[in-house]
Amino acid sequence: MTDYGILSLLPVAVVIVLVFFTKRTAVSLLVGTLVGAVMLYGTGFAKPWLDVVYGVMGSDLWIWLVLVCGFFGSLVALFEASGGIHGFTAIAAKVCKGEKRTLVASWILGIVTFVDDWLSILSVGTAMRRATDRFHIPREMLAFLSNATATSICVIVPTSTWGVFMISQLVATDVCTSEAGMSTFVQVLPFLFYPLVALLCGFLYSVGILPKIGPMRKAYALAKEQTAPVEESPVHESGKKPHALNFLLPIVLVTVVTILTREILYGTLLCLVFCALLYLPQKLLTPGQFLDTAMSGFKSMIGVLAIVTCAFMLRDINSLLGMPEFVIGAAKAAMSPQVLPVAAFLIVTVLAVAAGNFWGICAIAFPVIIPIAQALDANVLLTAGAIISATAAGSHLCFFGSEATLACSATQIENVRYAQTATPMLIVPVVASVLLYLAAGFLIG
Template identity: 25%
Template sequence: MMISYADSALSVLPPLLAITLAIFTRKVLLSLGVGILLGALLLTDFSMIGSGEYLANTVSQLVWKDAALNSWNVYILGFLIVLGMITALITVSGSARAFADWAKLHIRNKRDAKLMTMFLGCVVFIDDYFNSLVVGSISRPITDRYHISRAKLAYILDSTAAPVCVISPVSSWGAYIIALIGGILTAHGFADAGHLSVFVQMIPMNFYAVFSLLLLLCVAAFSLDVGPMRQHELNALRGNLFDETKGQPPGATTDLPEADTGKVIGLFLPIAILVFATVYFMVSSGADSLAASELPFSVLGAFENTDVSSSLFFGSLVGFIATVGLAIQQKVEWSMLVKGMVVGARSMLPAIYILLFAWTIASVIGQLETGKYMASLATDNIPFALLPAVLFVLAGVTAFSTGTSWGTFGIMLPIAADMAMGSDSSMMLPMLAAVLSGAVFGDHCSPISDTTILSSTGASCHHIDHVVTQLPYALITAFISIVGYTVLGFTGSLMAGLISCSVLFVISIVILHFWAKK
């Protein structure tokens, strides 16, 4: 029998212990394992046999659930493995080196390399997983060439993944949020409100996403390297792109031979095919879902109903076939191709292990109802003007503790809407935007977030190094956002909130500039 902890602070203990251990020990799998074990013990009233049975059932459900394959997880793992093979084959074919040589003539310095990566991250906005892994594969040869640390690359990937997706209506995130908000608005009597137009209205209210992108632009353009990031960048200048004392990071394919016949098209064409194939499968699966429900087709409707994981997997298979075909056309030896496939698949194993542990603790946290407990902290005793800022913080803490933005959206958005309707319905959109903003902030900071894990993988950076180096920038943007939501709450003016954020942002950039130059 499972014990409920929905109203207990004990529900926070397993994720808190896992996160604290991960930060201090730098051993992610061990830390997640301890958090999982504590959660299982809490749920079974510290029964060893019960805990063992619960863990066996939970782990098995990662692959086989409700008498059927757990397609979401399996497809995501398959996507990782196939993308690892594609990356390795691009290296083996010599295309990555050819691209680096080409970029050396067109990308003149470190700043251009960082801005190029940020630009690609903003362009590839259909899904955060896709963004982190694909843009990382494209950019890594260039950032390595200009001695940009893998931690900096991971920061760029992470800060253009969720922030771009959460404000882009034509993305897996945008479609999911629009569907959630549509249901909330209809439930509160706003059935005539255009769900897409409401989403667009909320974009400038999403302070964390907007200002994290602006901060990233300034960090990339002006080398505002502070805290742990500064040390990683100094090490990169000496040729140490990552901490070699910790071994090879996920996604690393350094022991591969490279053909001399590589061409730039061998990198760009497979990635382009991968992107277009993935978009095709996303629209196609969404269209099938709409047809099954007898609903008219629309692009937005297709994205709302798409099967993201299968689209990523099948899109990657098409990209893999194209990569192999181009490598053969470039006369790469079969022995090199086979080695590339094996090494590429193996390079993704560390990321897969972390993801499996992260999914397991997410399941445990779900059983403990940690998210509901965090949401319940928003009491009626808080002044209404402070609610946008309070919701931002609570959503951030919830996403940090649970490692999921989407789960936080599902829990906190209805609560925010109910609170707005009970006080001032004109503040509904700012309060909903505060939840979206806070969830992305918490997701950015959490070591158990799958988006954070895959950003580390895409950059081939040690996971905790990415978490620690990104944290100062995330906290700066969070502080700016809290002030903005406080001003918005007291004035009821979006413009006043944006102006206060902008002033603080400029002050922060000046301080970071002087700090980085010390």
């Protein structure tokens, strides 16, 4: 097998350069996969590259993503068409009397919908978009805040989809038994420095204690120059006043079903049925309009799915090039018990951003880094916390990842705008986490 070494990073570098020049995320990712395929197979790259495409699109995970993402799109379209979003916005308008209250309300909504990061991102983006527009808050800020809050809270809560996955990694790498999975995760919680700091920073940015920096400040300046949107009529086209419960009840149902079943797909599917039972008797939509709206919402997520699919293809190409192994191997020689936690945080963050796949990188990192921690007699729980934190950081920093893409879709901005505005804001929690893991490594590692 060819050792590509540092050249294994070339496809990712191509993607990043192209995105900022073309502003087209999916196309840039696709070109990155082609560059990797040419490196792997030369002029005969076409068939092996198509095999990667078929492998991604034929996987159970991809099919799951299509269904969940599409159903989310259907739900958002139905919330809009039923007037549920308008009803919620009307209530939010009574509470959100300015920029700070609006952003804090968005932050709180992101925390309340803790069960899944996609649910949190889409709920905040769709529900608060009009409120932020009203106070000239740039949508880039809403995209940043929704993503920064969603993954952070999901990583911290053991009963969320992220929490359950992380517990499975602790068990799979023999950090604990399956019976002790929950209690061990609770012990790791104090070492989840990045999501804890990112949540705090989200609040501090919201209330203005931390200033908006870089391109985000420019986005604020541009938003201030725009004309305030005209207040929409509070009357639904059916002649009825929109009710916030038409938004809130389905969101509660998705949350409860997902907690009980540990499967967001069941929650979204059942929620679609519930919306039909909720909206049709109120005559907010006819059966034909309901189906047309659901289908239109599903189709509206095709752009998101294209980006996520290409990111998965890039992940597989990177794996064939040996990129994760190269990065981890290059750092192994320099590791000591004291620096292992901070090294793990930085390495896994870089890998997660480069691959655009967070649980996948986490699943690769755990069985590689945890044995190193055990061999060096380092603090295993601290090291595990660093890996989990890095996975969250990667989901925030990777502008073509599924979470950032959904945040951009919900707030209706381009991925490149998210990259330009959110990255400088995320430097604060990243740097704080690096310092905390470095200090903890020497104090308790």
